[in-house]
Amino acid sequence: MKTSPNGGARPLVRAHLSLARTQTPAQAPATSRVERALTDAVERMTATGCPPTLAAALRYSVFPGGSRLRPTLCLAVARACGDIHPTATDAAAAALELLHCASLVHDDLPAFDDSPLRRGRPSVHAAFGEAIAVLSGDALLIGAFEALALGADAAPGVLAPLTRVLARAAGSPFGMCSGQAWESEDDVDLARYHRAKTASMFEAATMAGALSAGANPEAWRELGRAIGEAYQVADDIRDRVGAAGLGKPLGRDEAKDRPSAVRAFGLEDARRLLGQHAARAAASIPDCAGREELVERIAQMLRAFS
Amino acid sequence: MKTSPNGGARPLVRAHLSLARTQTPAQAPATSRVERALTDAVERMTATGCPPTLAAALRYSVFPGGSRLRPTLCLAVARACGDIHPTATDAAAAALELLHCASLVHDDLPAFDDSPLRRGRPSVHAAFGEAIAVLSGDALLIGAFEALALGADAAPGVLAPLTRVLARAAGSPFGMCSGQAWESEDDVDLARYHRAKTASMFEAATMAGALSAGANPEAWRELGRAIGEAYQVADDIRDRVGAAGLGKPLGRDEAKDRPSAVRAFGLEDARRLLGQHAARAAASIPDCAGREELVERIAQMLRAFS
Numbered sequence: 001m002k003t004s005p006n007g008g009a010r011p012l013v014r015a016h017l018s019l020a021r022t023q024t025p026a027q028a029p030a031t032s033r034v035e036r037a038l039t040d041a042v043e044r045m046t047a048t049g050c051p052p053t054l055a056a057a058l059r060y061s062v063f064p065g066g067s068r069l070r071p072t073l074c075l076a077v078a079r080a081c082g083d084i085h086p087t088a089t090d091a092a093a094a095a096l097e098l099l100h101c102a103s104l105v106h107d108d109l110p111a112f113d114d115s116p117l118r119r120g121r122p123s124v125h126a127a128f129g130e131a132i133a134v135l136s137g138d139a140l141l142i143g144a145f146e147a148l149a150l151g152a153d154a155a156p157g158v159l160a161p162l163t164r165v166l167a168r169a170a171g172s173p174f175g176m177c178s179g180q181a182w183e184s185e186d187d188v189d190l191a192r193y194h195r196a197k198t199a200s201m202f203e204a205a206t207m208a209g210a211l212s213a214g215a216n217p218e219a220w221r222e223l224g225r226a227i228g229e230a231y232q233v234a235d236d237i238r239d240r241v242g243a244a245g246l247g248k249p250l251g252r253d254e255a256k257d258r259p260s261a262v263r264a265f266g267l268e269d270a271r272r273l274l275g276q277h278a279a280r281a282a283a284s285i286p287d288c289a290g291r292e293e294l295v296e297r298i299a300q301m302l303r304a305f306s
Numbered sequence: 307m308k309t310s311p312n313g314g315a316r317p318l319v320r321a322h323l324s325l326a327r328t329q330t331p332a333q334a335p336a337t338s339r340v341e342r343a344l345t346d347a348v349e350r351m352t353a354t355g356c357p358p359t360l361a362a363a364l365r366y367s368v369f370p371g372g373s374r375l376r377p378t379l380c381l382a383v384a385r386a387c388g389d390i391h392p393t394a395t396d397a398a399a400a401a402l403e404l405l406h407c408a409s410l411v412h413d414d415l416p417a418f419d420d421s422p423l424r425r426g427r428p429s430v431h432a433a434f435g436e437a438i439a440v441l442s443g444d445a446l447l448i449g450a451f452e453a454l455a456l457g458a459d460a461a462p463g464v465l466a467p468l469t470r471v472l473a474r475a476a477g478s479p480f481g482m483c484s485g486q487a488w489e490s491e492d493d494v495d496l497a498r499y500h501r502a503k504t505a506s507m508f509e510a511a512t513m514a515g516a517l518s519a520g521a522n523p524e525a526w527r528e529l530g531r532a533i534g535e536a537y538q539v540a541d542d543i544r545d546r547v548g549a550a551g552l553g554k555p556l557g558r559d560e561a562k563d564r565p566s567a568v569r570a571f572g573l574e575d576a577r578r579l580l581g582q583h584a585a586r587a588a589a590s591i592p593d594c595a596g597r598e599e600l601v602e603r604i605a606q607m608l609r610a611f612s
Contacts, residue, residue, distance in 0.1 A: 049498075050479030054487035058478065106444065111436035130417035132490055134440065135483045138412065141444060142477035145451040149469035159465050163455035171448035172364065173356030177441045181360035184438055192355075 033086075034071040037094035038062055041147045045139055057128040057136040061101050066119055069301070070096040070205040073227065076297045077209030077220060080290035085212050088158050091151020092166070092208040095144040099170045100201060102140035105133050107180065113252060141170070161211050169204030176201060183258060190259045194232045195225070202228030215288070222284040227301065230277035234305035236260040237270055271306075278302040340377040343400035344368055347453045351445055363434040363442040367407050372425055375607065376402040376511040379533065382603045383515030383526060386596035391518050394464050397457020398472070398514040401450040405476045406507060408446035411439050413486065419558060447476070467517050475510030482507060489564060496565045500538045501531070508534030521594070528590040533607065536583035540611035542566040543576055577612075584608045 042062050046055035071093035078089040108115040108123035109130060116126045125133035145163060152159035172178045179197025182188045206224030207217035239253045240262045253260040261270040281302060285295055348368050352361035377399035384395040414421040414429035415436060422432045431439035451469060458465035478484045485503025488494045512530030513523035545559050546568045559566040567576040587608060591601055 045478045047479045049484075051484055051487040051491050053490050054478060054484060102444070106440055109440065111440060129490065132487060134412055134415065134417060135478075135487050137444070138408075138447060139478040139483040141447045142451075142473050142481070142483065145448075145469055146473035146477060149466045149473065153466060156462060156466060159469075160455045160459060160462060163451055163465075163469070167448050167452035167455065171452060172351045172360060172441075172445035173353045175448070177445040177448065178355075178357055178360060181357040181438060181441050184359050184435065185357050 033075060033090055034068050034093050034097065035065075037071075037090040037147075037151075038065070038097055041094045041098060041143055044146070044150075045143045053128060053132055054135060054139065057124055057132045058139060060127060061105050061124050061136050061140060062098070064119075065097070065101075067304075068097060069231070070100055070201055073202065073205040073224070073301070074209040074212075076294055077206045077223075078213045080288045080294040081210055081213035081215040082289055083213050085152075085155035085158065085214070088152045088155045088162070088212040089209065091147050092162055092212050094151070095148045095162075095166055096201065096205055096208065098140045098144035098147065099166065099176070102137040102144070103170075103176050103180070105140070106137040109133060112180065112183075113256065115252070144170075155212070158211055158214075161217070162208055165204050165207050165211065165217065169200040174200060183256075188259050190261070190264050193259055194229060194261075198232040198235070199225045199228030202231065219286045223281060223286070223298075226277050226281035226284055227298070230274055230281060230302060230305055233261045233270055233274040233277060236262045237267065237274065240267060274306060278305070338374075339381060339396055340374050340399050340403065341371070343377075343396040343453075343457075344371070344403055347400045347404060347449055350452075350456075351449045359434060359438055360441060360445065363430055363438045364445060366433060367411050367430050367442050367446060368404070370425075371403070371407075373610075374403060375537070376406055376507055379508065379511040379530070379607070380515040380518075382600055383512045383529075384519045386594045386600040387516055387519035387521040388595055389519050391458075391461035391464065391520070394458045394461045394468070394518040395515065397453050398468055398518050400457070401454045401468075401472055402507065402511055402514065404446045404450035404453065405472065405482070408443040408450070409476075409482050409486070411446070412443040415439060418486065418489075419562065421558070450476075461518070464517055464520075467523070468514055471510050471513050471517065471523065475506040480506060489562075494565050496567070496570050499565055500535060500567075504538040504541070505531045505534030508537065525592045529587060529592070529604075532583050532587035532590055533604070536580055536587060536608060536611055539567045539576055539580040539583060542568045543573065543580065546573060580612060584611070 042059055046058050074093045074096055075089060078086075083089055104118060105124045107113055108118055109125055115123050117123060121127075123133075124136055128136070144166065148162055148166065149159060152162060167175075169175045170177065172181070174196055176197060179193060179195075179200070182193040182196065203221050203224035206220040206227075210217045210220040236253060239250060239260065242250050252258070253263060261273055265273065281298060282295070285291060285298060288294070348365055352364050380399045380402055381395060389395055410424060411430045413419055414424055415431050421429050423429060427433075429439075430442055434442070450472065454468055454472065455465060458468060473481075475481045476483065478487070480502055482503060485499060485501075485506070488499040488502065509527050509530035512526040512533075516523045516526040542559060545556060545566065548556050558564070559569060567579055571579065587604060588601070591597060591604060594600070
């Protein structure tokens with residue numbers, strides 16, 4: 001069979017299948033709640049009966065991870081709010097990261113960024129072929145909502161709002177899919193593009209953390225948005241000047257004619273804008289039981305952007 | 307911007323954008339509950355703020371529809387079981403069709419079937435380019451779970467099981483994504499491939515109909531599976547011999563070296579197998595208040611396959 005035209009990727013596929021046989025997801029680094037929740041979700045998606053190449057590609061798409069910023073933010077907010085439904089919190093954190101991983105796999109495809117590298121190694125389509133990359137992204141999107149439904153059993157009232165918040169952040173008209181789709185339009189507003197493509201998922205992270213802890217999600221929207229906007233400007237700056245361990249090619253925004261804060265305002269003004277978003281984030285942390293610790297964690301996160 | 311390499315598709319995109327401006331989703335044929343539920347979902351996904359090309363592609367992916375078999379089956383089962391939560395039933399029906407439409411859009415991509423036609427007109431990637439086709443499929447997958455979460459508000463207890471049933475049918479290891487991924491493997495079991503690729507969604511249709519009506523979904527699994535297996539064999543036969551209004555090229559299974567009941571058993575035995583699956587379906591309709599009407603509807607559905 002093998003309908004994928006990407007025959008050249010097969011030796012790499014074989015190498016990853018062999019890796020998949022010797023290293024189970026349970027042996028992946030799972031020291032934190034986020035890694036455990038992700039390991040559970042990926043084990044479920046790759047259980048016996050899964051086509052082996054898809055299973056290997058799903059593991060490869062999620063492990064080893066990047067910075068896990070969105071689920072870490074979700075957990076930090078939930079903890080600050082009391083974390084009364086930790087299973088729902090873990091599920092929301094895993095779902096956020098699965099949606100994010102899906103977007104990376106699809107964004108790297110030839111029809112988008114055509115990126116041969118991600119996190120310093122071949123991107124999923126480079127390693128497994130385009131067909132398996134499309135299906136891996138699809139399975140990760142679906143697996144995210146399945147993880148939510150499984151994890152929210154102990155707190156059934158939060159499943160509907162959690163699903164709505166995550167779907168809005170990931171889909172259309174205001175989520176990641178729309179953000180990416182703005183790249184096919186002639187007339188694009190930079191703030192709207194960045195908000196949909198990046199800030200929406202950070203907004204969902206703080207709101208989901210609040211929701212799973214029984215707090216009011218609206219009070220946490222601005223914090224997530226400001227962190228997400230800071231992150232996107234920082235990403236635009238890194239695309240121009242580079243950073244240690246970036247693991248992907250530089251200058252893609254220019255090469256792909258993508259709007260970017262650096263292209264729109266220049267490097268110095270982009271750095272100033274990053275500072276403004278970071279200050280907005282720090283100033284918008286709502287009152288909550290664990291505010292002091294949360295202030296410190298968010299300051300750490302923002303420092304790591306610059 | 308326009309990062310899509312499919313520059314040749316632009317005139318068609320323009321035509322569809324112009325159509326999108328003159329024909330709102332509310333004007334699409336919306337005579338049935340299924341069409342109304344789908345219209346609501348697509349209007350939400352394409353609301354003001356959505357990138358116009360993505361909005362046009364989303365409408366094009368869902369309207370006008372094909373046979374709407376999966377949502378029709380879901381509604382028929384729910385009605386036979388009393389349909390006590392019609393909003394949840396409508397949401398489940400819409401979600402089933404959105405997941406199905408997403409799979410068609412992605413299956414037509416060059417990395418899969420590379421099909422220029424679907425339902426007698428250009429496929430989504432042929433009309434809008436590959437990038438927008440990938441994003442449309444993604445947004446439809448996400449929008450399906452959002453529709454469920456919105457529709458299950460009146461019956462919060464059914465959202466978690468409905469989400470699990472639909473995610474299992476669509477994702478990995480046993481759903482549509484896995485069915486498609488078997489096409490990249492050397493060693494494939496035909497029954498397992500067909501069950502994942504096709505029967506899983508018919509199983510989900512009967513089970514979701516039962517769930518939203520408060521009935522036991524497990525009692526309805528076998529009916530959905532048998533209908534789905536009959537449908538797949540009928541599809542394999544149509545791929546060989548053709549049918550009026552098929553709207554897609556013939557002989558794709560052979561050309562793409564895909565497993566098929568006709569290729570495995572020959573045309574006559576495939577026709578016999580179709581009859582066996584149809585008989586299994588008719589024999590497996592559980593006892594319920596509206597059984598008599600349901601028996602007739604399912605007989606109609608099965609007759610239309612052959």
